[in-house]
Amino acid sequence: MLKITRKVEYALIALRHMQSKNVDELTSTKEIANQYGIPQQLLAKTLQQMARDRILEAVQGPAGGYRILAKLDRISLKDFFEKLEGPLGMMDCYFESDCIQISACNIRVPIQRINDNLRNMFTQMTLQEVTQ
Amino acid sequence: MLKITRKVEYALIALRHMQSKNVDELTSTKEIANQYGIPQQLLAKTLQQMARDRILEAVQGPAGGYRILAKLDRISLKDFFEKLEGPLGMMDCYFESDCIQISACNIRVPIQRINDNLRNMFTQMTLQEVTQ
DNA sequence: AATAAATACGACATATTTAATCGTATTTAA
DNA sequence: TTAAATACGATTAAATATGTCGTATTTATT
Ligand code: FES
Ligand code: FES
Numbered sequence: 001m002l003k004i005t006r007k008v009e010y011a012l013i014a015l016r017h018m019q020s021k022n023v024d025e026l027t028s029t030k031e032i033a034n035q036y037g038i039p040q041q042l043l044a045k046t047l048q049q050m051a052r053d054r055i056l057e058a059v060q061g062p063a064g065g066y067r068i069l070a071k072l073d074r075i076s077l078k079d080f081f082e083k084l085e086g087p088l089g090m091m092d093c094y095f096e097s098d099c100i101q102i103s104a105c106n107i108r109v110p111i112q113r114i115n116d117n118l119r120n121m122f123t124q125m126t127l128q129e130v131t132q
Numbered sequence: 133m134l135k136i137t138r139k140v141e142y143a144l145i146a147l148r149h150m151q152s153k154n155v156d157e158l159t160s161t162k163e164i165a166n167q168y169g170i171p172q173q174l175l176a177k178t179l180q181q182m183a184r185d186r187i188l189e190a191v192q193g194p195a196g197g198y199r200i201l202a203k204l205d206r207i208s209l210k211d212f213f214e215k216l217e218g219p220l221g222m223m224d225c226y227f228e229s230d231c232i233q234i235s236a237c238n239i240r241v242p243i244q245r246i247n248d249n250l251r252n253m254f255t256q257m258t259l260q261e262v263t264q
Numbered sequence: 265a266a267t268a269a270a271t272a273c274g275a276c277a278t279a280t281t282t283a284a285t286c287g288t289a290t291t292t293a294a
Numbered sequence: 295t296t297a298a299a300t301a302c303g304a305t306t307a308a309a310t311a312t313g314t315c316g317t318a319t320t321t322a323t324t
Contacts, residue, residue: 001134001213001220002133002222003222003223004223004246005133005311005312006311006312009243016238016239017238028270030269036237039314041313041314041315042313047271048273051271051272058272059270059271059320059321060270060319060320060321061270061271061319061321061322062321062322062323063269063322064271064320064322065270066271077246081134085133089135091135091136104168104169105168106145106148106149107141107263110262111144113261113262114136117253125249129245130242130246137283138282139282160299160300161300162299173284173285174283174285176300176302180300190301191291191292191300192290192299192300193291194297194298195292195299196291196292196293196299197299
């Protein structure tokens with residue numbers, strides 16, 4: 001439980017890598033994949049998704065690559081996680097109106113309490129302070 | 133990511149159920165499984181584990197069952213999670229001395245920062261305040 | 265115009281983890 | 295002696311995460 005996924009991990013690695021460069025400089029998928037020994041195809045999909053989410057800007061063609069587009073200090077870790085992985089909740093039923101998963105569930109409120117704390121925490125942390 | 137497991141969920145349901153009874157009263161696995169519609173065998177293993185962890189006390193034989201043994205306000209959510217699921221970390225490598233998973237990983241420190249916040253949060257919450 | 269190197273992306277395959285079940289043994293009240 | 299409960303390792307099934315493949319598109323370079 002509470003494991004970060006590879007997708008998020010690779011995204012963080014990529015961001016941190018790009019932050020160590022000039023803002024306009026481009027980084028290719030290959031460069032990151034080679035340097036950190038991660039699967040290029042998988043990283044590519046992650047970077048593509050970040051580009052769709054307007055966190056990165058993609059430049060196509062040879063000598064193309066990615067650069068950071070968004071203001072990382074304006075993106076909460078919660079938003080970042082949710083962009084990559086969907087709604088952030090400890091229970092599947094958290095976002096559904098009715099908890100049909102377990103009849104007569106008695107821990108809905110307790111779970112939401114934990115959830116709110118989790119979400120609060122990740123709402124207060126920015127992507128910038130994590131990758132800086 | 134960040135999903136609570138069924139084991140933890142069932143454990144919380146059981147605790148909450150027992151808290152609504154007199155302290156000495158016993159609750160059987162069957163009773164909880166039936167009432168909340170959860171797999172009896174799986175719940176049984178969870179309760180057995182909690183008994184080994186001295187959170188519950190088990191009474192064998194017919195008319196046996198479980199009752200709460202520990203002071204729930206003295207058990208942090210972190211300890212509870214770790215008893216049931218093992219070390220609580222967002223990365224597998226968090227508890228290993230050397231991060232061999234990714235060569236030249238550049239996010240060890242950032243990840244640990246997130247981890248520490250997580251662990252802090254769950255250290256401050258007690259089982260009592262979650263299930264009360 | 266042709267080539268090559270990069271991104272874009274859906275579909276598929278594999279691996280890992282979680283969840284559930286099975287089978288059998290033990291305990292003990294009735 | 296029986297029945298109803300806990301104890302627990304082994305196995306199966308399901309879900310999720312991870313990785314790969316194939317193909318298309320873009321565009322700088324030649
Ligand atoms: S089924 Fe929704 S919190 Fe339990
Ligand atoms: S491999 Fe340990 S934090 Fe990256």
